[in-house]
Amino acid sequence: MNTPRTAVGPIKAVIFDMDGLLLDTEGIYSEVTQIVVERYGKTYDWNIKQHIIGRGVQD
Numbered sequence: 001m002n003t004p005r006t007a008v009g010p011i012k013a014v015i016f017d018m019d020g021l022l023l024d025t026e027g028i029y030s031e032v033t034q035i036v037v038e039r040y041g042k043t044y045d046w047n048i049k050q051h052i053i054g055r056g057v058q059d
Contacts, residue, residue, distance in 0.1 A: 030049065
């Protein structure tokens with residue numbers, strides 16, 4: 001993994017895919033969130049998720 005980048009040149013840009021357009025990470029996010037909330041005796045399922053999809057952090 002520590003291959004020198006000299007063959008292709010320096011990195012000039014980085015793309016952050018925060019809305020799932022390039023990578024569909026929604027399932028992973030939901031699974032990890034469920035693992036975290038289980039530690040506190042809670043559940044994160046579709047009944048909760050459907051009320052927060054598309055909302056901002058402040059909501």
